[in-house]
Amino acid sequence: MNWITKFIKPKIKSLFEKKSSTVNENLWTTCGCKNLIYKEDLLTNLKCCPKCGAHHKLSCKERFEIFFDNKEFELIETPLPNDDPLSFEDNKKYTDRLKAARKITNQNDAVLIAKGKVKNIEVVVGAQDFRFIGGSFGAASGEAFIAGVQHSIENNCPFIFYSCSGGQRMMESSIALMQMSRTALAVNELKKKRIPYIVILTNPTTGGVTASWAMLGDILIAEPKATIGFAGRRVIQDTVRETLPEEFQTAEYVKDHGGIDLVVERKYLNSTIGTLLNVLLKKAEAQDKKESTNVTVDPTLQSAS
Numbered sequence: 001m002n003w004i005t006k007f008i009k010p011k012i013k014s015l016f017e018k019k020s021s022t023v024n025e026n027l028w029t030t031c032g033c034k035n036l037i038y039k040e041d042l043l044t045n046l047k048c049c050p051k052c053g054a055h056h057k058l059s060c061k062e063r064f065e066i067f068f069d070n071k072e073f074e075l076i077e078t079p080l081p082n083d084d085p086l087s088f089e090d091n092k093k094y095t096d097r098l099k100a101a102r103k104i105t106n107q108n109d110a111v112l113i114a115k116g117k118v119k120n121i122e123v124v125v126g127a128q129d130f131r132f133i134g135g136s137f138g139a140a141s142g143e144a145f146i147a148g149v150q151h152s153i154e155n156n157c158p159f160i161f162y163s164c165s166g167g168q169r170m171m172e173s174s175i176a177l178m179q180m181s182r183t184a185l186a187v188n189e190l191k192k193k194r195i196p197y198i199v200i201l202t203n204p205t206t207g208g209v210t211a212s213w214a215m216l217g218d219i220l221i222a223e224p225k226a227t228i229g230f231a232g233r234r235v236i237q238d239t240v241r242e243t244l245p246e247e248f249q250t251a252e253y254v255k256d257h258g259g260i261d262l263v264v265e266r267k268y269l270n271s272t273i274g275t276l277l278n279v280l281l282k283k284a285e286a287q288d289k290k291e292s293t294n295v296t297v298d299p300t301l302q303s304a305s
Contacts, residue, residue: 031056046266055203055223055266059105060112060127063162067125067270073116076124076151078144080108085139085175094171101132109140110165113148118160119274121281124152127162130204137209138169142179145213149186158196158277163214167207180212187216194287196280198273201228201251201260219276220260221269222251228259 029039033052042049046066047056058066065071088094102108110132115124126148128135145161152159168176190197199217203226210230222228229236229249237244247253251263264272 048266053265054225057130057164057203059131060107060114060129060162063127064112064114064116064125066266067118068114068116069118069120069270073114073125076113076115076147078111078113078147079140081139081143084171086171086173088171088173090171097133097171105129105132107132109144110135110137111141111144113144113151115151115155115157118270118277121274121277122155122157123160123277124148124155124157125160125162128164130164130166133169133171135165136167136169136176137165137179138172138176139179141169142182145179145183146186149190152195153189153193156193156195158198158280159190160198160200160273161213161217162200162202163205163209164202165205165207165209165214167209177208180208183213184216187213191218194284196277196284198276200269200273201226203227206230206232215259218280219262221262221264221272222255222260223266224251224263226251228254 027039028036029042031037031049031052032054033049035049035051037049037051042056047058047062048054049056064073083098084094086094101110107129110128110130111126112129113124113126115122117123126145128137128141148161149159168179170176187197196219197217198219198221199214201214201220201222203223205214205222205226205228207230210228227249228251231239233244233249245253251260254260255263262272
């Protein structure tokens with residue numbers, strides 16, 4: 001075998017193979033319906049499959065661009081606690097997982113908070129990126145959520161959150177579990193101030209997220225066919241020893257059984273939530289006026305007059 005056969009031909013072949021696979025990867029993607037989709041068509045359709053309607057996952061910034069008026073928003077800086085308080089390591093160091101996730105998502109943690117307008121109403125919006133360790137909720141996510149709530153209270157504007165998570169981050173153990181009560185208390189502060197809190201549950205919304213802030217919204221909206229639940233389908237089926245319906249834990253099933261209020265396609269979320277906010281804000285304003293006019297007068301002052 002001469003040097004042309006041994007070195008040159010394989011090199012030329014590998015160059016063509018790399019180019020071909022790169023072009024294919026850039027132009028096409030697949031969907032759960034097993035159809036090959038032209039990527040440009042998927043992006044034009046807000047990352048919803050034009051054939052089966054499946055809503056593909058979005059990054060936080062992609063959600064903000066779709067949701068805010070005129071794609072205009074400003075990110076809110078949030079606290080970032082120590083990366084690895086427990087020095088956790090399984091088959092890989094937690095710090096290495098964080099580095100990899102940050103490289104993929106280009107953000108410090110799974111949650112981003114932004115402010116902008118929806119139908120000309122000032123709002124604060126949070127979102128989770130599933131690519132960041134399954135959108136898992138740890139200390140940094142908790143700090144971001146609470147920072148979003150604080151900003152909402154300080155500016156008296158609605159708080160909206162897009163959930164997309166497998167649950168609490170196991171690498172932070174009880175520190176992650178603590179965020180369930182912290183976020184629930186933060187939501188309670190919003191309710192005390194009569195500030196609207198709306199949650200959009202996307203695929204998937206499971207685990208500790210579902211058991212805390214994700215199901216505490218004044219209005220719960222889900223994207224079509226999103227998986228919503230606490231434990232996994234197989235775990236539940238093995239526990240109750242019953243065959244579960246095919247559509248079990250889908251957004252439509254949860255809505256039919258009273259777990260959420262609406263199932264709304266991605267392209268209608270801006271207009272739907274804008275309408276809901278108008279109603280909620282007017283109701284809160286009317287309630288405040290009613291309370292201010294119903295001030296009780298001291299009986300002694302009445303008799304003196």
